[in-house]
Amino acid sequence: MEKQTGTVTVKRGLAQMLKGGVIMDVVSAEQARIAEEAGACAVMALERVPADIRAQGGVARMSDPEKILEIMEAVSIPVMAKCRIGHFVEAQILEALGVDYIDESEVLTPADEEHHIDKWQFKVPFVCGCRNLGEALRRIGEGAAMIRTKGEAGTGNVVEAVRHARAVLGEIRRLTTMAPEEMMAYAKEIGAPYDLVVETAKLGRLPVVNFAAGGIATPADAALMMQLGMDGVFVGSGIFKSGDPAKRAHAIVQAVTHYNEPEILAEVSRNLGEPMVGINISDIPAAERLAERGW
Amino acid sequence: MKIGVLALQGAFVEHEQMLGRLGVETVEVRLPQDLAGLDGLIIPGGESTTIGKVAVRWGLLEPLREFAADGGPLWGTCAGLILLARRVRDAVPGQPLLRVMDITVRRNAFGRQVDSFEADLEVPALGERPFHAVFIRAPVIEEVGEGVEGVARVDGETVAARQGRLLATAFHPELTADERFHRYFVDLCAAR
Numbered sequence: 001m002e003k004q005t006g007t008v009t010v011k012r013g014l015a016q017m018l019k020g021g022v023i024m025d026v027v028s029a030e031q032a033r034i035a036e037e038a039g040a041c042a043v044m045a046l047e048r049v050p051a052d053i054r055a056q057g058g059v060a061r062m063s064d065p066e067k068i069l070e071i072m073e074a075v076s077i078p079v080m081a082k083c084r085i086g087h088f089v090e091a092q093i094l095e096a097l098g099v100d101y102i103d104e105s106e107v108l109t110p111a112d113e114e115h116h117i118d119k120w121q122f123k124v125p126f127v128c129g130c131r132n133l134g135e136a137l138r139r140i141g142e143g144a145a146m147i148r149t150k151g152e153a154g155t156g157n158v159v160e161a162v163r164h165a166r167a168v169l170g171e172i173r174r175l176t177t178m179a180p181e182e183m184m185a186y187a188k189e190i191g192a193p194y195d196l197v198v199e200t201a202k203l204g205r206l207p208v209v210n211f212a213a214g215g216i217a218t219p220a221d222a223a224l225m226m227q228l229g230m231d232g233v234f235v236g237s238g239i240f241k242s243g244d245p246a247k248r249a250h251a252i253v254q255a256v257t258h259y260n261e262p263e264i265l266a267e268v269s270r271n272l273g274e275p276m277v278g279i280n281i282s283d284i285p286a287a288e289r290l291a292e293r294g295w
Numbered sequence: 296m297k298i299g300v301l302a303l304q305g306a307f308v309e310h311e312q313m314l315g316r317l318g319v320e321t322v323e324v325r326l327p328q329d330l331a332g333l334d335g336l337i338i339p340g341g342e343s344t345t346i347g348k349v350a351v352r353w354g355l356l357e358p359l360r361e362f363a364a365d366g367g368p369l370w371g372t373c374a375g376l377i378l379l380a381r382r383v384r385d386a387v388p389g390q391p392l393l394r395v396m397d398i399t400v401r402r403n404a405f406g407r408q409v410d411s412f413e414a415d416l417e418v419p420a421l422g423e424r425p426f427h428a429v430f431i432r433a434p435v436i437e438e439v440g441e442g443v444e445g446v447a448r449v450d451g452e453t454v455a456a457r458q459g460r461l462l463a464t465a466f467h468p469e470l471t472a473d474e475r476f477h478r479y480f481v482d483l484c485a486a487r
Contacts, residue, residue, distance in 0.1 A: 001414050001415070001416075001449065001450070002414065002415070003412040003413070003414045004412055004413045004414070005409065005410060005411065005412045006409065007412075007413055009413055009429055009470060010408075010411040010412060010413060010429060010430075010431055013411070013429055013431045013467065013470050014408055014411065014431050014432065016306045016309065016340075016470065017305055017306055017340045017341050017342070017373070017374070017431055017432075018305075018341075018342070019304070019305060019306060019308070019341075020302070020303070020304040020305060020307070020341070021304045021305070021341065021342060021345055036344060036387065037348075038348075039304075039344070039345045039348040039349055040342075040345065041304055041305075041341065041342040041345045042342070075387075076344065076385070076387055076402060076403065077342050077344060077345075078342075078408065078432065095409065098406075098407045098409060099407075099408075100407055100408035100432070101408065123409045124408060124409050125408065250352075253345065253348075253349065254349065254352060256304075257302075257303050257304060257325060257349050258325060
């Protein structure tokens with residue numbers, strides 16, 4: 001029997017299995033176990049969560065492989081890890097470690113200010129951030145098997161995640177009412193591959209799974225992103241920078257399953273302790289806004 | 296005919312779309328009361344630990360076991376197969392399982408995501424034409440009890456099995472365009 005590995009179907013397929021779930025940032029084996037116990041569908045293995053990257057400044061790089069392996073050892077759910085935008089050697093290293101997904105992430109300092117990684121060269125699937133439909137389809141054109149909106153990581157402020165989700169979903173809605181002859185000009189306008197524009201119009205959604213990320217801190221934030229039409233959520237600093245991470249993690253998982261049931265959301269939102277302290281986007285100097293990274 | 300799809304986490308929409316193409320009405324099951332009046336239930340792919348833990352939180356484990364005990368047809372794909380299994384070799388400590396099907400399962404049996412694969416399987420129950428199967432961090436069935444029939448194999452390992460009205464596949468027919476497994480399950484539900 002011939003087995004084909006690294007195909008588009010198996011890459012996009014893993015993201016389909018993550019839908020309706022919460023992917024949590026963790027910096028240690030202990031946090032990874034707390035996330036798995038709370039019902040995370042995957043974890044993102046990091047050295048520092050975005051809030052700390054933001055606070056400490058400097059160049060943010062791929063995590064120490066030792067740290068990633070420690071987290072892979074600790075849990076049975078999929079483990080993702082981040083590489084810098086355009087840093088295909090960090091991606092090669094992550095693939096060699098056997099991580100299940102690579103996030104080519106604006107949260108780390110970009111290694112290339114013009115090009116993203118040619119993700120078709122890898123067997124391991126990639127997730128990439130976007131702020132709008134054009135950016136999402138460029139990343140899919142480069143081989144991304146999953147998309148997430150960027151939001152503004154490490155802020156605990158959901159406003160940018162909402163902005164980016166509304167941009168992507170609104171542009172898709174517009175696309176579905178467009179005449180075929182209008183699509184080439186639209187592809188040109190948003191800088192997206194024409195074939196993917198046509199495919200998205202036909203599907204009425206992105207051809208890959210689309211999660212929300214960047215600033216989600218409460219069960220209500222998570223359910224908001226789900227009601228807007230996202231397939232699942234990434235929660236970065238929002239869990240382990242809060243007062244009671246295990247309880248909050250558990251509550252956000254329930255909120256993503258029951259996102260359309262206000263009574264259940266009310267129940268799971270009770271007594272979660274202190275949320276992470278948020279940052280207003282207007283207080284962040286333009287140069288420090290992570291969502292601007294990526295091209 | 297009304298078939299439920301457990302919609303706690305994972306690829307439940309894909310199953311609904313497949314059943315929709317077969318003209319079957321579907322219901323998303325998130326709470327025990329959603330099980331009322333169903334002719335069958337699919338437990339989809341996703342993360343078995345997540346689905347199990349959310350099921351416990353909303354009191355679904357016992358009602359699901361009762362559904363099976365009453366002869367309700369159940370089909371588990373991938374994570375769903377793990378949840379159906381009586382024994383899981385490498386379960387996370389305390390991982391909730393339904394334990395309704397007499398099989399022993401090993402999780403992530405082919406390796407990590409880079410080892411996920413597609414392959415053409417011989418599935419005699421579906422006819423001569425091979426079934427193109429998608430395996431994603433898939434489990435295998437190491438042992439089957441009496442009354443459990445292997446339905447498909449990969450490298451000598453059982454990857455699909457049936458025990459009466461319980462069906463389990465380690466792979467994802469809902470990610471392909473081949474409707475034969477869904478039709479097979481719908482026939483199981485109709486025969487009840």
